[in-house]
Each structure stands twice: as C-alpha cells, then as structure tokens.
Amino acid sequence: MKPRLSMSHPATATAVVASLAAASLLFLHPAAQGSSPPTALFWLLLLALGAIALWTIRRVAAIQGTHFDGVLTAALFGLWVLYFWQVLVVAFEVPRVLLPAPTLIVQSLMDNYAKLWGDFTQTVLKAVCIGWLLGSGLGFAVAVAIDRMPFLQRGLLPLASLTSTVPLVAVAPIAVMWFGFEWPSKAAVVVLMTFFPMLVSTLAGLKASGKLERELMYSYGASYSRTLWSLRLPSAMPFMFGALKVNATLALIGAIVAEFFGSPTVGLGFRISTEASRMNMSLVWGAIVVAAVTGSLAYALLVQLERRAAFWHPSIRGK
Amino acid sequence: MATSSKAPPAPLATRAWEQGLPVVVMVLMFLLVWYGGAWGMNASGAIERVLEPSGNPWTWQDLLATTLNMERPVLPAPHQIALDFWSSLVDWPIDSPRNLLFHVAVTGETTLVGFAMGTVLGLVLSVLIVHSRTLDRALLPWIVASQTVPVLAIAPIVLVILGSLGLEGLAPKAVIAMYLSFFPVTVAMVQGLRSPQVIETEMMHTYAATRWQALWLLRLPAALPFLFPALRVGIAASLVGAMVAELPTGATAGLGARLLTGSYYGNTLAIWSALVMSSLLGLVLTTLVALTEHLAMRNRRQP
Numbered sequence A: 001m002k003p004r005l006s007m008s009h010p011a012t013a014t015a016v017v018a019s020l021a022a023a024s025l026l027f028l029h030p031a032a033q034g035s036s037p038p039t040a041l042f043w044l045l046l047l048a049l050g051a052i053a054l055w056t057i058r059r060v061a062a063i064q065g066t067h068f069d070g071v072l073t074a075a076l077f078g079l080w081v082l083y084f085w086q087v088l089v090v091a092f093e094v095p096r097v098l099l100p101a102p103t104l105i106v107q108s109l110m111d112n113y114a115k116l117w118g119d120f121t122q123t124v125l126k127a128v129c130i131g132w133l134l135g136s137g138l139g140f141a142v143a144v145a146i147d148r149m150p151f152l153q154r155g156l157l158p159l160a161s162l163t164s165t166v167p168l169v170a171v172a173p174i175a176v177m178w179f180g181f182e183w184p185s186k187a188a189v190v191v192l193m194t195f196f197p198m199l200v201s202t203l204a205g206l207k208a209s210g211k212l213e214r215e216l217m218y219s220y221g222a223s224y225s226r227t228l229w230s231l232r233l234p235s236a237m238p239f240m241f242g243a244l245k246v247n248a249t250l251a252l253i254g255a256i257v258a259e260f261f262g263s264p265t266v267g268l269g270f271r272i273s274t275e276a277s278r279m280n281m282s283l284v285w286g287a288i289v290v291a292a293v294t295g296s297l298a299y300a301l302l303v304q305l306e307r308r309a310a311f312w313h314p315s316i317r318g319k
Numbered sequence B: 001m002a003t004s005s006k007a008p009p010a011p012l013a014t015r016a017w018e019q020g021l022p023v024v025v026m027v028l029m030f031l032l033v034w035y036g037g038a039w040g041m042n043a044s045g046a047i048e049r050v051l052e053p054s055g056n057p058w059t060w061q062d063l064l065a066t067t068l069n070m071e072r073p074v075l076p077a078p079h080q081i082a083l084d085f086w087s088s089l090v091d092w093p094i095d096s097p098r099n100l101l102f103h104v105a106v107t108g109e110t111t112l113v114g115f116a117m118g119t120v121l122g123l124v125l126s127v128l129i130v131h132s133r134t135l136d137r138a139l140l141p142w143i144v145a146s147q148t149v150p151v152l153a154i155a156p157i158v159l160v161i162l163g164s165l166g167l168e169g170l171a172p173k174a175v176i177a178m179y180l181s182f183f184p185v186t187v188a189m190v191q192g193l194r195s196p197q198v199i200e201t202e203m204m205h206t207y208a209a210t211r212w213q214a215l216w217l218l219r220l221p222a223a224l225p226f227l228f229p230a231l232r233v234g235i236a237a238s239l240v241g242a243m244v245a246e247l248p249t250g251a252t253a254g255l256g257a258r259l260l261t262g263s264y265y266g267n268t269l270a271i272w273s274a275l276v277m278s279s280l281l282g283l284v285l286t287t288l289v290a291l292t293e294h295l296a297m298r299n300r301r302q303p
Helices: A010-027 A038-059 A066-091 A102-111 A113-148 A150-165 A168-179 A183-206 A209-221 A224-260 A268-277 A280-311 B013-053 B060-067 B079-089 B100-131 B134-138 B140-146 B150-164 B172-192 B198-206 B210-247 B255-264 B268-297
Strands: none
Touching: A010 A038, A010 A066, A010 A113, A010 B172, A038 A066, A038 B079, A038 B134, A066 A102, A066 B134, A066 B140, A102 A113, A102 A280, A113 A183, A113 A224, A113 A280, A150 A183, A150 B013, A150 B210, A150 B268, A168 A183, A168 B255, A168 B268, A183 A224, A183 B172, A209 A268, A224 A268, A224 A280, A224 B150, A268 A280, A268 B060, A268 B150, A280 B150, B013 B060, B060 B150, B079 B100, B079 B268, B100 B134, B100 B172, B100 B210, B100 B255, B134 B140, B140 B172, B150 B172, B150 B210, B172 B198, B172 B255, B210 B255, B210 B268, B255 B268
16 A cells, blocks of 8 residues: 555544535535425535545545554445435435435434334344343253264264255244244244354364363363363353354344244334335334344444453454 | 374275264154154144044054144154155146245245345455455445344345335345345455465566456455355355245245245145255255365365
C-alpha cells in the first residue's frame, strides 16, 4: 500500500464530520422528508454527497492504524448506507412493501416493543437458549464419554461429520408433530443441529494436546481423569468455543426456520412469516433486526468468554 | 491416527475392516434403537386404534407387528420408510408430484443455480476486496459479521421483494440459495488470495507481472485449498436455502414443499421419505464438490 497519507488524521476527522453535517443539512430538504417531489437541485446535491461519501470512506480506509480504524471504516460505511437508504427510499417514494425506510423500521420496533419482546422470550430465551445448552452439553458429554472408546469414535465420527452436509433443519415438521407447536419442538430441532458440531469439535480438541505435554503428564504419573482435566480439556477449549460460536448462529436459524413449520402465535419466525404474508414489511424488518442483534451479541459474548477462559492459549494471547 | 501417515499403507481389506466395521456396527446399533423407539412410541396408538377395536385378545407379538406397520405412525420403522421411498420412485411417473425425483429435480436445480451464482459473486467480491483497501476495510467486516446473524430469516423478505418486482418461480429461491452460499466463499477466498508469501509476491513483482497475471498465476492457484472447503459449506447452505425458500411461497414442488404438505396432512411417511431424500441430495452434492476438489488438486503434492 502506497502511503496516501499526505494529510494527518485530524484533517480526515474534519472531513468526515463536515460531510456528515452536510448530509444532515440535506436531510432537512423537503424532498428528503417526502413532502415535495425531488427537484433537479436535490438530485445534484445528492449526487455530490454520494461522491463525498465515497471520498470520506476512502480517506478513512487509507489510515494506517490500529484495529479500531478498521472498525471505524466499516461503521462509517454502514452509516452512509443507512443514510442513502433513508433518503433514496423517501425521495423515490419506494413502496413500503419493497423496502421500508430505516426510520419506519425503528418506528415499528418502538411501536411493537411488547410484541417483539414476547417473540424474543419465546424464540431466544426459551427455544434457542435451552436447545443450545442441551445440544452443546450433550455433544460435549458424548465426546468425553467415548474418548476412551476408539471403536465407538471410529464409528461415530464419520457419521457425525456427514451430518454437516444434511439439511438437519428439515426435521422441524417431525419435531412439531412429536413435541407440539410450543417451544419444546423448536428446542428439539436446535438440540439436533447443535449436537454434532460440538461432538466433532470436542473430539478433535481432545486430540489437540501436544505429545510433549502428554508425556509430561505421564511422567508425573497422572491418572486419566487428571490428564483429561488439567491438560486435554483446557487444550480443547479453542475447538469447543469455535463450535459454541457456530452453534449460536445455527441455533437461531434452527429455531426461526422451525417456526415456519408451525408455532403458537408468538415467536420471531412466526412473526417474520405471518407479517411477510400480510405485507407488513416494517415489522418483518423489525423482527429481523432483533434476530440479527441477538446473533451478533451472542457471538460477541462468546468471544469475550473465550478470552476470559482461554486467555493463556496462543490463539488468544496474540490479540 | 498420527502414525498412519508414516506407516506403509495397510492392505485395502485390512483398512476397510478397521474403518468400515465400526461404522457398520454403529449403523446397526442405530437401526436397533430406531426399531425399539418405533415400537415404544407407536405402542399406545397401536393399542388404541388397531388392537382394542378389533376386540380379540392380543399378544406382544401382535403388538410388535402392528407398531412396525402402522399407517400413520408416530415414528415409522426404517423398513416402512424404505418401502415408501422406493414406491415413490418406482410407482409414479417421473413428472408426477408423488415421485420424489420430481421434487429432487426442482430443489436440486434451485440449489445448483443459487450455488453457481453465489460462487461467482463470492469470487468477484473477494478479488475486489483483495485489490481494494477501501472495500476491504468497509465491506469485509460487514460480510464477516453477517455470518453471526441468522441470514436465513431474510428469506421471506427476499421473496416478497422479488415477487413484487414480478420475479417468480426459480429466481427468488435461487437468490436465497445464492446469498447463503456466497458468504463462506467470499471469506475463504479473501483469506486464500492473501495466502501467498511475501517472497512469492515479490518474485511476481520482479517478473514485472501485472496485477492480472499475479492474480491468475499466483493468487488464484494459492487460494484453491481455501476455496474447496468453502464450496462444500456453500453447497450445503445453498440446499438449506433452497428448501427453506419453498416454505413461505406455498410452492407445490420441491423437497421443502413436500415436507410442508406432509406436515399439513400428518403424512409421517411422506415427511420421512422427503427427509431421507434431502439428506441423500445433500450427500450427493457435497460428494460432487469433493470429487471436483480431488480432480483439481490431484497434481499437488501435500507438503
């Protein structure tokens, strides 16, 4: 990368702030409020603003700095996308069915706060959390249990790996038939989806401790359970956290899709599918925002937890 | 495990015995548990609906025979599923919605079209990201973050948007399959295209290679080992996308639609056959990708 940094960071910061100020000024234009049809001048200003937006993103991206600068670029890009989404949707009078403006989505988030909170409890707190804990816990327990049985391992591992190619979420109709419409059927789908990744990762992780360390434990005369507890489980942690992170996303997908197959009249998946068929798209987007925020938060939490729990591991230490 | 790479390969029969036997035993155990489960879960229904109404005294053999051959079992026995599966393939013409192959064709087409579009999109995006610092900084974090989000939930929105634009049939479903499969490809390819060492990129530089030559001759070949695992993930995700996309449209064809109609009418056997078929489709598609990988990588020596 050539040093394109002839100007210092304060100049970039000023440019960003100035462009955002200009953007908010344009936001007050009647056309951006949807109260008058857009004029030629408005289009010209918008075009210029688009060029400025691109320029600021390039400027910020060119900063050679810390990890924080990278996040800043992405955040600025997201902000501009939101801004043009808002302005263009309002000025063009895009039908709400096609794409509601961000403000409308926020509005519906606030209006339907109680409804969405109910959906969140139903889908996330009940189905996803319980299913994720049960599925991951079972996968872990089975992996540790068959650790000393190579025959079972050789039999189970190929079959467990195959399940990653199978659309497991398709068991949802059967789960609904067995466990009813309420959340246990969704939790069952989640258990099935999260079980195998955890099993495969834990088995791989238990093999990850170094030969040197294992021989050290052997020379200490450490028992099997002592070696497992003090050496092999800790060194399996990055694998297990990897599976937990994958499982968090899988669990959300499983619960939401399972609700497409039948659910009580509450739940994120139910909300998305019914409101989509009623063309109430701003509420659909609201439910998706809830699901997306939940997914990212769960992931971030798990990353933090991993840093606390496996702070000594080389894969964490470097960061 | 660790020694297998150093030891001379054992004769094929021994290896098949060592690796195949545990799997076969596990499958047999699994089937046994399944039959036991079918017996246990169907027992109350069988007594209530078949054995009691007939009025005759019955023994446990009657109960066992009935539970394994019910019309609408809670858990069908494996042989029932196999029979239903087979009859759906043989007893109906291929263009009949009662033939599973008809549904496989619909879902498979969506999956493959979506997968191809997703792969192309992923490749193009990753090349752009590798060559543009702005895109790398502004776009890549969003693509990575979107992997932690249940993107499949957007499927109904995509269907509504594309539907109101007048697109129907294959296109909306393929779009959903596409956006599920392009994420893994993009992320892996960005990693792969960046995998060449400094010394190799500098050599391309001393040859005065253009960007395109460096991309074509160095970066793309170096990225292949990253690409194929992503393609395996991508095609599995594409299949899930294709099946889920059939749900909210009320489509009448495709494995996902078959699952949905099965669950509406309580037709357990149809659900299980469709489930078996979609698993088989997933396996076949992944095997195809693995075969392509084998063909493409056969000339490479493992370090």
